[in-house]
Amino acid sequence: MSDFIFANCLLIDDNPVDRFVNQRLLAHHRVAQNITEIGGGKEALDYLQDCLLGTHPMPDLILLDLMMPEMDGFEFLRHYNLWVSKTEKAPKLFMVSSTEDDRDLKRARENTHIIRLLRKPLIPEILIGYLA
């Protein structure tokens, strides 16, 4: 057994710097062994479809950015809803954002797929705290 909390994690964020930062932080804190980075909501949905077909391993953890061009985090979650109904075990999903808008906080709390909305920069200790 490895000492990682999860085997597979999916990072969905259009900003490569933030993806890099989160990938490093998760690796350093041994949150996930394999971390896959994806630059947008649409691509992420395609990737998740492939997971159902067995092309990729199922993610155990998803970090989802809120503000992304084309398809933002909340829109992604509307499609994700259908996908998740076809899975045996839903991944743990957190939204991460630099938003200061309280309406986003409220929407995130009301969305049943989101465990928490976490502020950027990510504080891995807080994330781990919510996993316990």
Place this chain on the structure above:
Amino acid sequence: MTPRNAPKNIKVLYLDDEKNNLRSFKAAFRRDYQVFTAGNTEDAFSIIKAHKPHVIFSDQRMPVTTGVEFFNAVRQVFPDPVRILITGFTDVNDIIDAINKGHVYRYITKPWSEAEIKVAIENAFDLYHTRLQLKEKVADLEKTNNELNRFVYSVSHDLRSPIASVLGLVKVSKLEVKDQVAQELFEKVDDSVHKLDMLVNNIIDYYKNSKAGEDISKIDFNHLVEDVKNHLHSGETENAFRLNSKVDQKASFYGDYFRLRVVLSHLVANAIKFKKPDQEMAVIELSFSIDEEKASITVQDHGIGILQDHIEQIFKMFFRGKEDLAGSGLGLYIVKEALAKMGGKIDVESSPNKGAEFSIELPNLSPAEDE
């Protein structure tokens, strides 16, 4: 805008039930002004609607309505024209009443002289003109002010994203580059960017507080404490702290969730920032006591406390206590402003080295009649 010194462009309406008066008025002033006359209020209203006169004269004594009544009706629909009453001496009480209530600008007694009316028209037009300019200026200022606020807000909002990226990069650098000198430099970069982040956040909070309307909802205090913790800046959460909260709830509480969250975030951030240098971690006691009337909230720390000289000043904009620890000087100012919007109040008790205790009282805005 109508140019001054162009008397022909001044539009005057005269309402009187006596045809002779109308005729002589028109004859006297038609060369100097654009004169309209009406023998009854219906005609007067259609003229006002069609021609938008600047100045309106009306006789007080008319068979159906009095001049004062007419002006009162005009005022509701067309507030801009300046209203002047023409009257005999016998109506003094009516006139005083009308002027006091703002229905008319002034009155002229019968029999009027041409010179008197002319002066009245010129003055009234001046007033009309000044009011119009003032209105335009106010609209202008409101627009600029709104644009400026929106600009500051959207800039601040957009700034947060790259700031968060830099903070993240510094964090990764600290973990991965172990060189001593590099570590010290990262620390300094971290401090500076955190200050920037805090300032940007304060600007956003300040804007949101001044702008947002009241949004009253039922408050779950455990959610609130969670959100307060989650909203602290990483610079603050990296310093170890413990937040103990105690909720004693005797009734449902309705209030402005966002503003309350802002108030508590700033007070908790403050408590963390001003811990004693030898303290291992900041310990903050948060207590809520809620009844049907109000919520009493205290935020207590065991930090360095506040100097007696400073207590009066900490809620002022841009006041900064300790230079080496100081933030933007906006935090407690925002607290005070947000509380003012909620109809709450705040008190502070403190002595140096004993910590500080902020006490807040907020009215419970429960919709009692709905239940």
